[in-house]
Amino acid sequence: GVQQRIDSGKKAPCLAVILVGLDPASQVYVRNKKNACQEVGFESRSFDLPAETTQDELLNLVDELNNDASVNGILVQLPLPEHLDGNEILERIRPDKDVDGFHAFNLGRLAQRLPVLRPCTPKGVMTLLNSTGRDMHGLEAVVVGASNIVGRPMTLELLLAGCTVTTTHRFTKDLEAHVRRADLVVVGVGIPGLVKGEWIKEGAIVIDVGINRLDDGRLVGDVGYDEAEKRADFITPVPGGVGPMTVATLMENTLEAANKQDAL
Numbered sequence: 001g002v003q004q005r006i007d008s009g010k011k012a013p014c015l016a017v018i019l020v021g022l023d024p025a026s027q028v029y030v031r032n033k034k035n036a037c038q039e040v041g042f043e044s045r046s047f048d049l050p051a052e053t054t055q056d057e058l059l060n061l062v063d064e065l066n067n068d069a070s071v072n073g074i075l076v077q078l079p080l081p082e083h084l085d086g087n088e089i090l091e092r093i094r095p096d097k098d099v100d101g102f103h104a105f106n107l108g109r110l111a112q113r114l115p116v117l118r119p120c121t122p123k124g125v126m127t128l129l130n131s132t133g134r135d136m137h138g139l140e141a142v143v144v145g146a147s148n149i150v151g152r153p154m155t156l157e158l159l160l161a162g163c164t165v166t167t168t169h170r171f172t173k174d175l176e177a178h179v180r181r182a183d184l185v186v187v188g189v190g191i192p193g194l195v196k197g198e199w200i201k202e203g204a205i206v207i208d209v210g211i212n213r214l215d216d217g218r219l220v221g222d223v224g225y226d227e228a229e230k231r232a233d234f235i236t237p238v239p240g241g242v243g244p245m246t247v248a249t250l251m252e253n254t255l256e257a258a259n260k261q262d263a264l
Contacts, residue, residue: 002041002255013258014043015073015099015250016065020058020084021051026077033075036247042254045071051081058084059092066094072258073099075250078149096260099253102148110156117253119153124245125186125207126157132205132234137162142182144168144175144195144222150188150209158186187222197227206235209242 006012015037019030030046037044047061058076065074074097080086090098095105101119109116129136141163145151151167158165168178179185179199187195188209200206200223210222221238229235236242 005255005258006041010258010262011070012041012043013072013254014045014070015075015254016045016047016071018047018049018058018061018074018076020049020053020077021081023079026079030077032243032247033250036251037254040251042251053081053084055084055088058089062089062092066092066097069261071097072261073097073250073254075100097257099250099257101153101253107148107153107156110153110160113160115160117257118157118249119149120249120253121150121188121209121242121246122154122157123253124249125154125209125242126161127249128207128236128242128245129161129184129205134205136184139163139183140181141165141184141186142168142178144179144185144187145189145209147188150186154186154188158184185223189222191222192220193222193224195223195228197224197229197231200228200231202231203233204231206232207242208236208238211238211243 146169208221
């Protein structure tokens with residue numbers, strides 16, 4: 001852990017967090033990540049850039065942080081403003097400093113069953129699933145949503161854990177039929193109530209990655225919680241379910257990155 005590192009004369013892990021623009025949700029997420037660093041004794045460095053930052057300016061900053069040996073992890077808060085090419089920026093981060101796990105190298109390693117730094121939300125979900133004590137082998141798992149950040153890597157993680165995985169998306173014909181036969185449902189789309197509680201199979205595990213603000217100000221997930229909760233054996237609330245796990249996993253990845261870089 002962190003204390004072992006410091007006791008052996010090494011410095012605390014350092015996470016660089018880049019935020020472009022003033023998106024209020026992103027500001028909250030960045031604050032949560034910085035607070036988490038403080039709580040576990042990591043150093044965090046903030047780079048709050050104006051919304052009109054150019055692609056080259058951002059790439060130059062990433063290059064600088066790549067070459068700065070005192071920085072162990074680099075995080076670019078998404079979404080980026082429209083005029084920036086997020087893929088090019090994420091690909092510029094050194095894979096061994098890519099603590100979000102979004103670089104093609106890290107996703108490719110996960111696909112080959114040789115994970116190094118794993119995407120935070122799916123890895124955090126796996127930590128939750130392992131805590132249930134359920135044997136994952138052969139479970140019928142349905143992933144609702146196929147985004148690069150959640151759905152696709154989630155599918156890879158569940159395959160690696162031995163589940164039989166179906167990934168659904170906006171072109172899926174009969175979402176309800178898929179969900180009804182699932183032992184495990186992971187939903188991350190961003191549409192409140194997309195998955196109705198009554199679709200959930202008795203005894204299933206439900207992981208809700210969605211977070212949506214309703215007009216009345218309430219935060220809700222993508223699953224009809226009240227009804228789903230009656231049927232599921234395990235279900236994550238929104239807020240307070242997957243979100244904190246994502247941040248905890250980011251800390252885990254940052255420590256792992258720091259330890260690996262030391263060994264170089």
